[in-house]
Amino acid sequence: MCITCGCGQGETKIEGEAHHHPHSYVHAHEHGSLVQSRPHAHTSRMVQVEQDILAKNNQYASANRSHFAEHGIFALNLVSSPGSGKTALLTRTIERLKDKARIAVIEGDQQTSLDADRIRATGVSAVQINTGKGCHLDAHMVGHAVEKLALADDSLLLIENVGNLVCPAAFDLGEAHKVAILSVTEGEDKPLKYPDMFAAAEVMLLNKVDLLPYLNFNVPLCIEYARRINPYIRVILTSAVSGEGMDEWREWIAAGMRQAAEQKTNEVEALKRRVAELEAALKNVRGEG
Amino acid sequence: MHEMSLADGVLQVIEDNAKINGYSRVRKVWLEIGELAGVEVEAMRFCFDSVVKGTLADGARLEIIVTQGEGHCFGCGKTVPIQLRYDPCPLCGGYPVEPTGGLEMRVKELEVE
Numbered sequence: 001m002c003i004t005c006g007c008g009q010g011e012t013k014i015e016g017e018a019h020h021h022p023h024s025y026v027h028a029h030e031h032g033s034l035v036q037s038r039p040h041a042h043t044s045r046m047v048q049v050e051q052d053i054l055a056k057n058n059q060y061a062s063a064n065r066s067h068f069a070e071h072g073i074f075a076l077n078l079v080s081s082p083g084s085g086k087t088a089l090l091t092r093t094i095e096r097l098k099d100k101a102r103i104a105v106i107e108g109d110q111q112t113s114l115d116a117d118r119i120r121a122t123g124v125s126a127v128q129i130n131t132g133k134g135c136h137l138d139a140h141m142v143g144h145a146v147e148k149l150a151l152a153d154d155s156l157l158l159i160e161n162v163g164n165l166v167c168p169a170a171f172d173l174g175e176a177h178k179v180a181i182l183s184v185t186e187g188e189d190k191p192l193k194y195p196d197m198f199a200a201a202e203v204m205l206l207n208k209v210d211l212l213p214y215l216n217f218n219v220p221l222c223i224e225y226a227r228r229i230n231p232y233i234r235v236i237l238t239s240a241v242s243g244e245g246m247d248e249w250r251e252w253i254a255a256g257m258r259q260a261a262e263q264k265t266n267e268v269e270a271l272k273r274r275v276a277e278l279e280a281a282l283k284n285v286r287g288e289g
Numbered sequence: 290m291h292e293m294s295l296a297d298g299v300l301q302v303i304e305d306n307a308k309i310n311g312y313s314r315v316r317k318v319w320l321e322i323g324e325l326a327g328v329e330v331e332a333m334r335f336c337f338d339s340v341v342k343g344t345l346a347d348g349a350r351l352e353i354i355v356t357q358g359e360g361h362c363f364g365c366g367k368t369v370p371i372q373l374r375y376d377p378c379p380l381c382g383g384y385p386v387e388p389t390g391g392l393e394m395r396v397k398e399l400e401v402e
Binding site: 043044045046047048049050051052053054055056057134135136138166167170171192195196199227228229230231 | 291294295298299301302303305306310312316320327363374375384385394395396397398399400401402
């Protein structure tokens with residue numbers, strides 16, 4: 001366990017380096033060794049806690065979310081099983097978007113930096129997080145990766161989570177949306193088998209649809225299962241090979257980026273108005289005084 | 290799912306709380322776990338025992354209070370008990386039943402010294 005901030009991912013490595021401190025971005029806290037430092041009283045008492053187990057992760061996530069909001073960054077958390085074609089889809093997405101948008105990628109895998117290398121080959125910056133034994137990214141790791149990336153304002157951040165349809169559902173990273181990627185070489189009943197992930201996702205990309213002629217995959221049934229779990233889920237059929245659905249996916253991203261940028265501008269405008277109001281009020285007070 | 294990370298989350302909550310409330314030893318931990326939270330209770334016990342080794346909660350007893358799953362049926366509009374996420378509505382058989390209760394993963398109370 002990391003002694004300075006208590007993060008449990010002792011084997012987490014960001015871009016090949018062990019997780020180092022000091023931290024400058026999200027947290028300013030310390031974990032002292034409580035056992036040794038306090039005298040023992042040996043009288044027991046009850047303490048009401050009533051705190052969410054994921055409270056710590058959620059704090060980091062909301063710090064990430066505020067950072068993204070302040071800078072107009074549209075962050076997506078891409079989740080899927082291993083082998084769903086996430087990285088290939090990402091590289092194709094980047095190729096289609098990179099002339100119009102600034103993009104950065106966080107790659108999560110247990111081991112190796114192969115995926116980050118594939119992303120960098122497209123010309124955008126990428127940071128690899130190796131989770132070691134961990135089966136998902138958490139908001140704390142993402143906060144550190146964001147420090148490394150130095151994201152541009154109004155940019156797109158694509159976070160490719162560890163290939164796993166279970167754990168990443170519970171860990172908010174501060175993203176705007178989760179995007180679940182399901183390939184047609186998997187079963188159409190996956191949304192029912194791993195409901196949490198499809199319930200948490202805004203969009204389902206049904207990927208590798210160029211292979212449909214060779215498979216017995218029932219597309220309408222798969223969509224029906226996904227909507228049984230999440231009636232609002234948007235479904236886009238995609239193929240990184242044929243390019244099918246890539247325009248619709250790209251447009252959905254572009255709309256999200258516009259919205260993030262507009263929200264930032266609106267907030268800046270609102271703050272400017274507030275400053276002007278306060279300055280006027282101050283002037284009045286001084287004038288009266 | 291991911292009980293090791295959750296057990297680690299429990300320990301973090303305890304360590305933070307110990308600083309506020311000034312205690313050095315935890316003897317008992319009460320967790321509230323919803324039926325629909327996707328937590329395997331036995332795995333949670335196992336992970337908790339190993340995560341707290343050498344900490345202020347080493348050897349602490351874990352009490353798990355399971356809260357009942359509940360959902361709102363989009364079909365008939367009623368609030369119904371459910372044991373599994375995304376089970377059909379027990380009244381009308383419809384989908385989806387949006388979980389509204391039994392999702393908790395909370396550290397409720399501690400016995401400390």
